[in-house]
Amino acid sequence: MTEPAFQDQYPDDVSHCFGCGRLNDHGHQLKSRWDGDETVAWFRPEPYHTATPGFVYGGLIASLVDCHGTATAAAASHRAEGRPMGPDETLRFVTASLHVDFLRPTPLGGPLQVRGQVETLTARKAVVAVSVIADGTVCARGRVVAVRMPETMGATAGPAARIMEDAGS
Numbered sequence: 739m740t741e742p743a744f745q746d747q748y749p750d751d752v753s754h755c756f757g758c759g760r761l762n763d764h765g766h767q768l769k770s771r772w773d774g775d776e777t778v779a780w781f782r783p784e785p786y787h788t789a790t791p792g793f794v795y796g797g798l799i800a801s802l803v804d805c806h807g808t809a810t811a812a813a814a815s816h817r818a819e820g821r822p823m824g825p826d827e828t829l830r831f832v833t834a835s836l837h838v839d840f841l842r843p844t845p846l847g848g849p850l851q852v853r854g855q856v857e858t859l860t861a862r863k864a865v866v867a868v869s870v871i872a873d874g875t876v877c878a879r880g881r882v883v884a885v886r887m888p889e890t891m892g893a894t895a896g897p898a899a900r901i902m903e904d905a906g907s
């Protein structure tokens with residue numbers, strides 16, 4: 739049986755992210771999982787994710803790197819601490835830095851494989867290298883610095899609570 743995706747184990751209050759939130763009907767709903775010591779996600783861009791005809795928009799690729807990187811940071815942190823992921827056990831990471839090199843045009847039409855490798859991991863920070871691969875060819879490489887989420891970004895913090903209420907969450 740397939741393991742549940744990391745993002746499907748996030749608690750509701752951090753599940754509205756445009757890139758990976760399972761509660762965001764308008765988002766990409768990226769799903770990341772372990773593949774040995776690396777992580778993997780698959781995403782099939784739609785025709786409207788176009789840069790030039792036939793090629794994928796770079797901003798979409800950046801958001802795949804971003805969300806796969808932060809998810810990998812959370813999962814790796816849980817694994818390192820021997821704590822299973824789940825709604826009651828949350829090690830939450832947000833993006834401090836996102837760098838992407840677009841090595842070659844990414845063809846539109848097939849699935850993209852997004853692979854993550856943890857480069858460094860501490861209690862407060864993870865650095866994750868991410869590759870975006872189309873049909874066996876690495877089209878983009880990225881690096882995400884993910885840091886433990888500050889309390890001020892939580893869903894119950896200040897304006898966030900009102901925004902979620904307005905959105906009917």
Ligand SMILES: CCCCCCCCCCCCCC(=O)SCCNC(=O)CCNC(=O)[C@H](O)C(C)(C)COP(=O)(O)OP(=O)(O)OC[C@H]1O[C@@H](n2cnc3c(N)ncnc32)[C@H](O)[C@@H]1OP(=O)(O)O
Binds near residue numbers: 824830860886888
């Ligand atoms: C079940 C599991 C649940 C998981 C839920 C996941 C929810 C996911 C939701 C979806 C998310 C989707 C993704 C999204 O869209 S997240 C949305 C986009 N991100 C943000 O809005 C974050 C805004 N920024 C901040 O809140 C703060 O600046 C943060 C918290 C990031 C750092 O705060 P602060 O500055 O106070 O941290 P620190 O001083 O203690 O430094 C700590 C370490 O970090 C290093 N550093 C800091 N900044 C940078 C930088 N720019 N480049 C390189 N490194 C940087 C620093 O050197 C230090 O390293 P070291 O000295 O320790 O080596």
